[in-house]
Amino acid sequence: MRKALVPVLGLTLLAPTVFPTMASAAESVQVKSVEFIGMPAPSTPDEMAKLYTTASLQVTYTDGSVRSFPLQYKMLFKSTDKVGSMIAGVSVDVKGNPIVDTSVSGAPVPFVSDDPDANSLMKIEGQAPTSKGGNPLSLVTHYEYVTLNNAGKSAYGVVPASMSLTTIDQNKTTGELVATDLKKIDFSGVDGLWIPCNGSLTPWNTHLGSEEYEADARAFEADPTKSSVYVSPFAKAYFQDDKMAGNPYAYGYLPEVTVKADGTTSVVKHYSMGRFSHELGKVAPDQKTVFYGDDGGNTMLFMYVADKSQDLSSGTLYAAKFNQTSDTNGGAGSLQWISLGHATDAEIQDYVNKGLKFSDMFETADKDTEGFTKIKTYPSGKIEWLKVKPGMEKAASFLESRRYAAMLGATSEWNKMEGVTANAKDKKIYIAMSYVEKSMEADTKNADPIDEIHVNKVRAGAVYQLDLAGGVKDSAGNTINSDYAASTMSGLVVGKDLAKADWKGNTADDNAIGNPDNISYSEELRTLFIGEDSGMHANNYVWAYNIDTKKLSRILTTPAGAEATGLQFVDNYNGFRYVMSNIQHPGDEMILSDALKAQVSPLIDKYWDGKRSGAVGYLSGLPTMDQMLAWKDTDQSMSPLRSTAEVKGAKVAWNDADRSITITKGSNTLVVKLGDSMAKVNGQDVKLASPAKVDNESAVFPTATLMNFLNK
Structure with a gap:
């Protein structure tokens, strides 16, 4: 046939x-x-x-x-590989040129990131076929930071980050992906890219990136040379200008990247979506409601409702007040949303371009003072007493979103809030909390301004589910213009801490999640x-969690x-x-x-x-x-018999006399002779789609039959 x-x-x-x-x-x-x-x-x-x-x-x-x-894992490229003419993870300046690492005298090399993060694989209508003849796809990838310079010292934060656009050939027969070309996405029109962590693909097929760990603008204003703020060295390296001081308010937003059919890109930063430690933003199925991860300690849960679907350039920003109802399994409670106001990207960008400073928006005190609000938030992590100057409410809301929201009563006790994803059918949002500890534990010393989250410590972290609904009212009694506002939040998948480290060094159970991201x-x-x-698992993993069977x-x-x-x-x-x-x-x-x-x-x-x-x-x-x-x-696919079986905990024995192989797992046995199209499973004949044979000096066996046996 x-x-x-x-x-x-x-x-x-x-x-x-x-x-x-x-x-x-x-x-x-x-x-x-x-x-x-x-x-x-x-x-x-x-x-x-x-x-x-x-x-x-x-x-x-x-x-x-x-x-x-x-399943198979297939590498497209390493960050140190050249794809076409470009090193994938190379850091580039405002003109697109590699930024040179001169930390070792006489040995200049370009800075190359070892930290690829977010991917958005996308299919662009009208994209030209690749040179390999497959289906053309595009891949946007983040390179979050550079860990070390050539001298072995930390380069975190001081070397501008980047994103790449890779042309991908998808084999029409096998589906295999191959990177054929890579170029850097141009961020010169938005002052560069600051520590891009995770990201997501929007429902309208654009890439929504991130800028994590926003610089403390108050600390920067007090001392622009402070090393932990990073703004000045970042600006000097990106603009290749030693006189550049930098502006902390230029960074800490969600950049949106549009990939066009001709391979060009356009970039905007959504200043109206708030400035904080953006792990990522995830757009809900209504294509206008967005939930965020806010990474760090003493962070917040934010929500944005755009004025129009598929347009994130204007909308209303909300911060959540958490009303706890349980302290177990990561905790649970209801959510009340506090409106931080409405803005457009253009309005907030205008504040940035004018060089607005922290002191232009806030008065400060150093103790309890009438008219000042006591707060504690990331990035300072310290008690602060603040008052917003008259007429500066909108600027404070969108440039200092966390500080302003804390002053209005939003909960600022989340810890390491990471990835976000959506379940459209069940109307749920899932959020990863990498470490459920510290600010999320009870304040036994009564030292903090609030103690609204006081759940049982789980250092291994948890993934939470948020239930979404329409008709939700904000704290002022106004109906939120979204059918996807979150109303409750509870732990769904929770890690397990160990009392002491195991033989590999794990301090979290190796068979449960550890510090989800x-x-x-x-x-x-x-x-x-x-x-x-995870700093609690010797090896980090990717897990699949079935939400129905658990x-x-x-x-x-x-x-x-x-x-x-x-x-x-x-x-x-x-x-x-x-x-x-x-x-x-x-x-x-x-x-x-x-x-x-x-x-x-x-x-x-x-x-x-x-x-x-x-x-x-x-x-x-x-x-x-x-x-x-x-x-x-x-079942024409074949798998290496011994290695596949042993990884699944089975024993494999070879009989040289009759060229047969016996696999034993528990009380089950599979016996097959090389060249035979029949095998015996627990004494019963099983017809094979292909005979067992030797390939590259290893016995191979029909994959589906082998896996069905090993999974008994």
């Missing part, structure tokens, strides 16, 4: 020319459920130094049959993807000391699914024991360019619903 190639996300399957379509398949068999089958935690030094997966997606059909689809959600798979930035599955492990970043679930581009996922700073601040670190560290140096490289890549192998049905009865 004539065979045809069928795409399978990086795997090429042979199948009959005619296979079930969605319509014909639905008449006979449908997908009943999907389940991620997780992978073990790395246990050897080599595994601890690598970025890999052995997880799979298991599909159960209405006829009772089961099919497994193995990036999160993304799949509507069709009903799955929340969670990436870690099952948590580890689907990716990163090198020790690396952070899992750039998480984006891509439902269907030209018939293929992906989970975009990066790593940054491999080998940084490892928590392994000294003996284990001595084994792992040289391997990380080997695999990750002396700990100088981050990676940009993706998980493939996730079939779309069409593919789940079309490939139900095909």
